[in-house]
Amino acid sequence: MSGKLLLWLSFISMLLIQTTGFTYYNCEPDGNFTTNSTYRRNLDTALSTLPTTNTGLGFFNYSAGQGSDRVNSAALCRGDINQDVCRSCLNDSVVNLREVCPNQKGAVGYYDECWLRYTNNAILGNTDLNSGLILYNIQNASDLDGFNEVVRPLLNNLIDDAAAGGSLRKFASGITTGPDGITLYGLVQCTPDLSRLQCSDCLQNSITGFYLKYGGRIGVKSD
Numbered sequence: 001m002s003g004k005l006l007l008w009l010s011f012i013s014m015l016l017i018q019t020t021g022f023t024y025y026n027c028e029p030d031g032n033f034t035t036n037s038t039y040r041r042n043l044d045t046a047l048s049t050l051p052t053t054n055t056g057l058g059f060f061n062y063s064a065g066q067g068s069d070r071v072n073s074a075a076l077c078r079g080d081i082n083q084d085v086c087r088s089c090l091n092d093s094v095v096n097l098r099e100v101c102p103n104q105k106g107a108v109g110y111y112d113e114c115w116l117r118y119t120n121n122a123i124l125g126n127t128d129l130n131s132g133l134i135l136y137n138i139q140n141a142s143d144l145d146g147f148n149e150v151v152r153p154l155l156n157n158l159i160d161d162a163a164a165g166g167s168l169r170k171f172a173s174g175i176t177t178g179p180d181g182i183t184l185y186g187l188v189q190c191t192p193d194l195s196r197l198q199c200s201d202c203l204q205n206s207i208t209g210f211y212l213k214y215g216g217r218i219g220v221k222s223d
């Protein structure tokens with residue numbers, strides 16, 4: 001038997017599952033743009049340039065325009081996937097997000113391997129993204145106390161490692177053995193623009209956010 005615990009990017013969470021190819025997406029309610037607008041042109045520019053801004057480690061950011069027409073865009077690939085999968089995930093995200101949110105100024109879409117967001121608001125340095133999700137396995141650990149005794153230390157170690165990751169990548173994954181010899185997998189990641197403290201706080205808040213409700217579940221994914 002094996003359990004899987006994925007704790008990905010972390011934000012305050014809602015339980016929400018929608019599909020369209022994306023694991024989850026949200027057209028943000030910050031306003032719409034029209035077909036021939038400057039915002040639309042800036043968005044086109046941002047999303048065609050964004051894939052070229054890779055640091056080589058899976059983080060992308062690009063902004064176009066000024067003031068109320070400024071489009072900020074960013075994308076992050078999971079830290080353990082290769083660059084081809086990353087690029088292709090980002091390409092799919094660009095196409096699909098424009099399709100499901102055709103005229104919204106802001107949108108975010110998540111796949112397992114990457115997410116993409118664009119908005120007129122600031123993205124970098126910001127830990128309170130207003131869209132997030134928790135996905136969890138409906139099964140509970142049979143030995144709840146034993147399970148929790150190993151999950152928390154595993155995640156705390158991973159959070160320390162990820163937060164210390166520097167300005168290009170903040171990612172960590174690891175394995176530990178739980179009660180009855182089960183294998184537990186953990187994975188955490190922040191966008192690399194966050195400071196060490198911001199990253200660590202954000203991930204800790206995310207754990208606290210799902211722990212009370214879903215603490216005994218054998219798998220949790222929180223974005």
Ligand SMILES: *[C@@H]1O[C@H](CO)[C@@H](O)[C@H](O)[C@H]1NC(C)=O
Pocket residue numbers: 031032103
């Ligand atoms: C934006 O467009 C969507 C449909 O694409 C519509 O449902 C929504 O009411 C519009 N919002 C505003 C503020 O006009």
Ligand SMILES: *[C@@H]1O[C@H](CO)[C@@H](O)[C@H](O)[C@H]1NC(C)=O
Pocket residue numbers: 035036
């Ligand atoms: C957008 O611009 C094109 C070319 O200038 C024009 O033909 C079209 O009618 C415009 N559409 C809207 C919605 O203004």
Ligand SMILES: *[C@@H]1O[C@H](CO)[C@@H](O)[C@H](O)[C@H]1NC(C)=O
Pocket residue numbers: 084087088091
């Ligand atoms: C992504 O799209 C760009 C331009 O549309 C294309 O050149 C590139 O080959 C695509 N990459 C992948 C991995 O699909």
Ligand SMILES: *[C@@H]1O[C@H](CO)[C@@H](O)[C@H](O)[C@H]1NC(C)=O
Pocket residue numbers: 138139140216
């Ligand atoms: C797991 O535990 C929760 C909370 O105690 C409970 O609501 C849920 O029904 C349990 N799930 C299963 C599959 O037993």
Ligand SMILES: *[C@@H]1O[C@H](CO)[C@@H](O)[C@H](O)[C@H]1NC(C)=O
Pocket residue numbers: 055059061062167192193
């Ligand atoms: C975001 O893009 C700007 C402009 O290209 C660049 O200077 C900056 O280093 C990028 N930030 C991160 C965290 O990659």
